[in-house]
Amino acid sequence: MKQYSGSFNKRSRLLQVPGLAGTPAGKLKPLEPDTLVDHLGRVLQVQNDFFPCFDWAFPPPLLNKHEPPETAAELFARPSVEPGKYSLYLHIPFCKTLCSFCYYTVLPGRGIEQSETYVDYLVREMALYAPVVQGQWCESVYIGGGTPTYLDDALLVRLLEAIRSHFHCTEDVEISMEAAPGTLPRSKARLLRQLGVNRLSYGIQTLDEALLSTMNRHYSVAEAEQELQGALEEIPNINVDTMYGFEGEPGDALRSTLERFNALGIPSLSIYALDSQRSRSGKSLFGPPLDEQYEHKIHMFAEATDILGGLGYEPVLQNVFVQPGKASYRHQVRRWDNLPLIALGLASQGYAPATPYQNVGAIKPYYQLLDDGRLPIATIDILTPELELIREVASRLRFTQVEVGAIQRKYGVDLDYVFGDLIAALMKIGYLQREGDTLSLTGKAAYYNNIIPMLFAPDAFKEQLMALPEEYLSEYPVPYVMTQAGCTQSAAIRVQAPQAETPLP
Ligand SMILES: C[S@@+](CC[C@H](N)C(=O)[O-])C[C@H]1O[C@@H](n2cnc3c(N)ncnc32)[C@H](O)[C@@H]1O
Numbered sequence: 357m358k359q360y361s362g363s364f365n366k367r368s369r370l371l372q373v374p375g376l377a378g379t380p381a382g383k384l385k386p387l388e389p390d391t392l393v394d395h396l397g398r399v400l401q402v403q404n405d406f407f408p409c410f411d412w413a414f415p416p417p418l419l420n421k422h423e424p425p426e427t428a429a430e431l432f433a434r435p436s437v438e439p440g441k442y443s444l445y446l447h448i449p450f451c452k453t454l455c456s457f458c459y460y461t462v463l464p465g466r467g468i469e470q471s472e473t474y475v476d477y478l479v480r481e482m483a484l485y486a487p488v489v490q491g492q493w494c495e496s497v498y499i500g501g502g503t504p505t506y507l508d509d510a511l512l513v514r515l516l517e518a519i520r521s522h523f524h525c526t527e528d529v530e531i532s533m534e535a536a537p538g539t540l541p542r543s544k545a546r547l548l549r550q551l552g553v554n555r556l557s558y559g560i561q562t563l564d565e566a567l568l569s570t571m572n573r574h575y576s577v578a579e580a581e582q583e584l585q586g587a588l589e590e591i592p593n594i595n596v597d598t599m600y601g602f603e604g605e606p607g608d609a610l611r612s613t614l615e616r617f618n619a620l621g622i623p624s625l626s627i628y629a630l631d632s633q634r635s636r637s638g639k640s641l642f643g644p645p646l647d648e649q650y651e652h653k654i655h656m657f658a659e660a661t662d663i664l665g666g667l668g669y670e671p672v673l674q675n676v677f678v679q680p681g682k683a684s685y686r687h688q689v690r691r692w693d694n695l696p697l698i699a700l701g702l703a704s705q706g707y708a709p710a711t712p713y714q715n716v717g718a719i720k721p722y723y724q725l726l727d728d729g730r731l732p733i734a735t736i737d738i739l740t741p742e743l744e745l746i747r748e749v750a751s752r753l754r755f756t757q758v759e760v761g762a763i764q765r766k767y768g769v770d771l772d773y774v775f776g777d778l779i780a781a782l783m784k785i786g787y788l789q790r791e792g793d794t795l796s797l798t799g800k801a802a803y804y805n806n807i808i809p810m811l812f813a814p815d816a817f818k819e820q821l822m823a824l825p826e827e828y829l830s831e832y833p834v835p836y837v838m839t840q841a842g843c844t845q846s847a848a849i850r851v852q853a854p855q856a857e858t859p860l861p
């Protein structure tokens with residue numbers, strides 16, 4: 357069962373766990389509060405991969421010690437820290453063409469010919485999960501891809517009806533769907549609204565015609581804008597994805613793109629730094645593994661943040677900006693509070709209580725496992741209560757902020773007690789800020805946004821990483837800073853057992 361998901365960058369510069377001179381083999385350097393500031397200052401002098409986006413996971417999907425369960429009952433055997441609620445992710449892998457920069461699991465072009473079969477299998481997968489969440493509420497559905505709006509109207513109706521018949525949605529459920537230009541005529545947007553879709557995420561990437569022409573996306577800027585305007589009139593809660601950091605990108609491309617979307621009345625904008633290192637075509641297109649656009653991307657991100665702030669958008673997640681009150685983003689924030697997320701479809705990533713998992717990424721095994729009546733899962737990790745707690749803390753810190761009191765109420769753990777020295781040192785260096793009870797990364801920490809949250813990993817886990825065989829390290833380059841930083845806990849972590857699940861009526 358050697359199947360690894362690709363969540364970590366194989367070409368990362370963080371490939372080597374360094375030798376730890378002066379410490380016993382396999383042991384971390386003990387925490388020395390008096391020298392921690394200097395030590396972290398040195399350790400963090402590393403040029404990190406910079407790509408503010410959602411593709412980041414704690415813990416790194418390294419261990420894969422467990423055989424995937426065959427049934428949903430087995431997968432959901434552990435108690436949830438968020439009882440009674442869950443959300444859904446459905447992956448629709450079809451796209452008109454394969455964009456030059458894209459690393460997602462997609463079946464472009466003629467792949468769409470199997471869309472009817474694929475939706476049949478998705479519905480079969482729903483049936484496997486429905487019994488384990490009976491009596492619980494689904495509060496968010498995210499249909500992503502790929503390009504879900506590339507499905508024809510009949511399949512969209514089938515899909516949405518199947519979701520409603522298998523899962524018990526709250527009255528105010530957020531149902532989001534991703535879309536790309538050329539797949540969302542006004543009539544389809546209207547149909548989606550009638551089917552209950554109340555949020556769209558439209559990937560345009562750029563409104564620079566010359567740049568667009570290099571992306572293997574076959575439409576004009578004018579066509580995309582016109583389609584977007586029609587969709588906006590049907591479903592005003594729209595997010596638009598934009599990207600920056602392309603080679604040859606004109607200096608003002610991102611600014612004019614963002615200003616134009618503001619003028620069009622788009623209430624939510626996501627900005628993605630091009631992650632060329634994971635892109636399939638990245639090696640030939642963008643040269644050596646070192647990201648030459650690194651400094652430029654950091655500069656662009658800071659500039660985009662300023663532009664959007666000036667236009668009245670507020671950052672709600674690391675790379676998502678909204679006009680207050682005009683856009684929802686429930687799925688995005690609920691991804692890191694350990695709420696169960698049922699993942700359906702090819703390569704989908706889900707979260708059963710204390711159990712992150714990912715489906716197989718190839719279509720034949722996906723169909724075969726479902727034909728055998730089994731869940732199509734490739735990999736699972738089973739988290740200890742400590743790791744589950746830190747999953748929430750590290751993810752919140754990277755994407756939003758952590759409220760110390762909320763964590764204490766949920767897990768019975770006082771972060772100020774367990775990580776007091778680390779928090780103080782990061783604040784002193786200027787990477788962490790505190791407002792009352794709330795901790796968040798500073799603008800200066802943008803350089804290290806992938807690794808600072810990892811410093812909160814339990815010491816025992818970091819020692820476990822050091823023991824991994826080379827084979828794992830080359831599959832999943834572990835941020836070596838985690839081990840180089842040494843111990844970061846000032847006290848033991850003692851998580852309270854989650855409450856027993858109380859099904860809602
Ligand atoms: C799963 S894609 C789906 C959106 C839709 N299919 C589209 O492309 O227009 C979600 C977003 O990821 C971003 N993305 C895709 N490839 C990327 C890459 N190599 N680096 C950074 N962001 C990327 C794009 O902004 C894209 O809109």
Ligand code: SF4
Nearest residue numbers: 451454455458501502
């Ligand atoms: S960027 Fe979007 S449309 Fe392009 S290949 Fe990726 S998922 Fe498909």
